[in-house]
Amino acid sequence: MSLVLKESTLEGNLETSRFWAYAASFGALWGSLEITLGAFLHTLHVPFAGVILASAGAGLLVAQRQFFNRFGISLATGIVAASVKSISPGGIILGPMLGITCEALIVELILVIGPRSLPAAVLAGCTAGIWPLAQKLLYQVIMFSHNVIDLYLALLRKAGEWLGVTTSQGWSLLIMLIISCGIIGSLGGLTGWLLGRKAILTGKNVSQEKKEPVV
Amino acid sequence: MNTVRTIVLAAAAGTCVIFQVLSMPLLSIISIMAWLLLLIRLDPRTAGRMGTVKFWIISTLVALASGLAFGKPDYLFLGINISRTGIEAGLLMSARAIFIFSLFSFLSIRIGLDNFRKAAAYAGLEQLGTAAAAAFSILPFLKQSIEAHHGSRKKVKGKVKKKKRYQLGLIVEEMAGLLFDTASLAEALAGKHDVKPKIIALVADPGEGKTTILEQVAADLKIHGLSIGGIVQPRIESTGPAAQGYLVKDVSNDETCELAKSKPSPGILELGFDFSEHAWSWARKKIENARLFCDILVIDELGLLEAQGGGHMPALTVKLPLDRARIWIAAVRSDCKKEIEKQIGPFNMELPIPPKNGSIDFLDMIRRTIERDPLE
Numbered sequence: 001m002s003l004v005l006k007e008s009t010l011e012g013n014l015e016t017s018r019f020w021a022y023a024a025s026f027g028a029l030w031g032s033l034e035i036t037l038g039a040f041l042h043t044l045h046v047p048f049a050g051v052i053l054a055s056a057g058a059g060l061l062v063a064q065r066q067f068f069n070r071f072g073i074s075l076a077t078g079i080v081a082a083s084v085k086s087i088s089p090g091g092i093i094l095g096p097m098l099g100i101t102c103e104a105l106i107v108e109l110i111l112v113i114g115p116r117s118l119p120a121a122v123l124a125g126c127t128a129g130i131w132p133l134a135q136k137l138l139y140q141v142i143m144f145s146h147n148v149i150d151l152y153l154a155l156l157r158k159a160g161e162w163l164g165v166t167t168s169q170g171w172s173l174l175i176m177l178i179i180s181c182g183i184i185g186s187l188g189g190l191t192g193w194l195l196g197r198k199a200i201l202t203g204k205n206v207s208q209e210k211k212e213p214v215v
Numbered sequence: 216m217n218t219v220r221t222i223v224l225a226a227a228a229g230t231c232v233i234f235q236v237l238s239m240p241l242l243s244i245i246s247i248m249a250w251l252l253l254l255i256r257l258d259p260r261t262a263g264r265m266g267t268v269k270f271w272i273i274s275t276l277v278a279l280a281s282g283l284a285f286g287k288p289d290y291l292f293l294g295i296n297i298s299r300t301g302i303e304a305g306l307l308m309s310a311r312a313i314f315i316f317s318l319f320s321f322l323s324i325r326i327g328l329d330n331f332r333k334a335a336a337y338a339g340l341e342q343l344g345t346a347a348a349a350a351f352s353i354l355p356f357l358k359q360s361i362e363a364h365h366g367s368r369k370k371v372k373g374k375v376k377k378k379k380r381y382q383l384g385l386i387v388e389e390m391a392g393l394l395f396d397t398a399s400l401a402e403a404l405a406g407k408h409d410v411k412p413k414i415i416a417l418v419a420d421p422g423e424g425k426t427t428i429l430e431q432v433a434a435d436l437k438i439h440g441l442s443i444g445g446i447v448q449p450r451i452e453s454t455g456p457a458a459q460g461y462l463v464k465d466v467s468n469d470e471t472c473e474l475a476k477s478k479p480s481p482g483i484l485e486l487g488f489d490f491s492e493h494a495w496s497w498a499r500k501k502i503e504n505a506r507l508f509c510d511i512l513v514i515d516e517l518g519l520l521e522a523q524g525g526g527h528m529p530a531l532t533v534k535l536p537l538d539r540a541r542i543w544i545a546a547v548r549s550d551c552k553k554e555i556e557k558q559i560g561p562f563n564m565e566l567p568i569p570p571k572n573g574s575i576d577f578l579d580m581i582r583r584t585i586e587r588d589p590l591e
Contacts, residue, residue: 020346021404025397028350028357067398076343083347084354086326092264093326094319143312144277147304151277154284199391199398 015070022068023076030060030077031084034100039088050132051181054103055188057081058128061107062121062189066196069115071108078104099135103128121193122186129185130178220257227253231314240303243310254317264320274309281305353400356507360396363504396507412512416562417546423568425546426450426515432544433466433513443467444505444540445513446498446527448474460488463498466513467505472497495526502530505540512540517547522554531559 033056041049061074081104082097107124114120140148160170227250234243255262279297282290282305286298328351332344417425426447433443444467451460451473460476474495475488505512520526531543547555547562556562 016342018401018405020342021349021401022398023343024346024349024404025353025357025401027346028353029393029397031350032354032357063394064398067394068401076346079343080347080350083326083328083331084350086328086331087351092267092316092319093323097326143315144308145311147281147308148277151281151284151305151308155280158284195387195391195394198387199394 018068019070019073019076022064022070022073023080026060026064027077027080028084030057030081030100033057033060034081034085034096035088038096048181048184050099050136051129051184054099054128054132055125055185057100057103057188058107058125058185059188059190059192059195061104062111062124062192063196063199065111065115065121066193066200071112074108074111075101075104078107095135095139099132102135103131106131118190118193121189123189125189125192126182126186129181129183129188133178133181224250224253224257228314228318231310235307235311235314238307240307240310243307247310247313250314250317258321260324261317261321264323265317270312270316274312277312278302278305278309281308349404353404356400357397359504359507360393360400363507411560412541412543413563414543414545414560415564415566416552417544417566417568418549418552418562419546419568420549421518425568428568429513429515429544429546430466436511441511442509443511443513444501444509445511445515446501447513447515447546451476461516463494463501465501467501467509474498498527499530502527503533506530507540509540510542512543513545514543515546517545517555518551519548521558522551524558528558 034053037056038049038053041052046052057078061077064073064077078101082100085093085097085100088096106127110124110127111120113123137149144151156170157167159165160167165173227246231243231246231250234246251262254265279302282292282297282299282302283295285301285304288296288298290297290299290302292302328347331347335341335344335347417428419425426449429447430449433445433447437443444465447464447466448461449464451462461474462471463474464471472494473491475490478487478489502512502514514527514531517527521528521531543559545555545559545562
């Protein structure tokens with residue numbers, strides 16, 4: 001009885017340390033990607049830079065799940081990546097840090113339905129891709145108060161009058177924008193799924209799901 | 216920051232909040248300006264981070280646009296009819312944004328690893344703080360991994376120059392490799408792969424052909440699809456019987472660096488060569504990279520220097536987060552064997568130098584050893 005207890009404790013410890021080790025290594029990769037690729041895209045003023053980064057992050061989390069599938073690993077990885085982002089030089093990093101954490105939370109919640117399945121990966125990527133738009137709006141509301149939404153709507157109405165664009169056309173444009181972000185995100189999720197599987201199949205499967213014998 | 220400064224800044228921040236809550240635009244703007252001046256004077260680092268042009272443009276536009284969008288136009292500004300109440304609302308919104316932006320800026324400076332760990336510990340998540348610290352410590356290894364994969368891609372690129380359609384395939388390989396390395400790092404961090412590598416040693420006296428055989432072995436194993444890294448030390452030939460010097464050569468890509476030049480008149484107690492510090496550190500990096508990212512490490516000429524803990528020995532004994540190279544093939548001078556074993560561990564297999572026509576059998580022996588003890 002005591003041996004069984006000891007073995008299960010050891011196993012638990014190993015799994016816990018693997019959990020945090022995966023969060024640390026993939027968090028480091030995501031954080032460094034945010035710093036390097038993020039700086040590059042923002043410096044060049046590439047459109048959809050935030051969406052591209054979110055999609056890459058979601059892809060990374062999806063790929064991580066192919067190696068190590070535990071509930072909560074995506075969120076933990078996101079928090080570690082956000083902490084790595086703190087070494088980013090200059091600028092206000094609080095917003096991007098919160099953004100990374102929220103993206104990780106979204107992916108975590110969606111991967112509950114199928115941690116290693118392709119549809120869940122694509123859906124997670126899609127939602128994470130749309131998130132930067134929502135985050136931008138949320139950030140504006142926090143900064144300027146909820147009145148900023150009334151202001152934007154009023155300005156859009158005025159712009160629509162000047163340009164002769166109807167409200168339904170305006171909504172269509174907005175939906176197209178959201179769909180574009182979703183597609184970019186979905187591609188990220190899909191790529192992450194494919195790369196994760198390829199990494200396992202072509203490399204050596206370091207994260208064997210079978211239980212290791214306890215020594 | 217001392218207590219007085221903190222109290223002054225907190226009082227100024229509190230004043231800003233009060234005027235914001237009471238919706239008093241003029242006093243809000245005055246208090247925000249006072250707050251900014253205090254920030255520049257007392258906390259220049261925070262003020263420095265607020266120099267984001269985009270934010271200031273958006274804030275100004277919000278203030279002006281509110282005059283257009285809200286209320287009835289009752290004021291002419293630059294030939295445009297705008298509303299006073301709208302402008303006031305806009306100014307209030309911008310003042311609020313500037314204040315929150317400065318708070319974000321204040322926090323952005325103070326979020327560092329130490330504070331993150333403290334916050335995690337405070338929330339009862341010590342392991343999260345430890346994971347963040349581990350993430351910081353493995354950043355250099357991730358950089359090495361990216362460089363190693365990119366290096367291999369450049370090399371392969373040269374071979375398939377005419378077939379550009381394979382370019383995407385190479386990028387995919389590179390990214391999959393990076394993901395695999397990241398997972399391997401995680402396993403190493405978790406202590407799962409803390410297994411000593413198997414050492415196959417070629418023990419012989421100087422001049423018996425260890426380097427030539429190691430080069431043959433590396434080339435042969437590469438053909439069989441194993442990733443080989445590490446170094447060999449071929450002689451720089453001279454007209455006389457003694458070597459003019461030694462090169463150090465990366466077996467993965469045949470890059471070379473001059474390691475030693477013979478001294479014109481060596482003393483009794485010194486070695487007969489001048490060694491290049493740059494070449495030692497170059498070789499060290501190559502050996503460490505091979506340990507991290509290759510299946511097999513090839514290491515040549517473990518001799519007098521290594522027996523004393525110098526030469527290539529530090530690269531072999533340094534603790535790395537991951538030792539993926541599970542087989543080390545080392546050329547060892549026979550008179551230094553015991554000392555070398557003390558430092559890197561006992562040899563799992565010791566092979567003599569084969570007779571001149573027996574090199575193929577010898578390669579087969581190594582191959583069989585590796586097949587018997589697969590790299591998984």
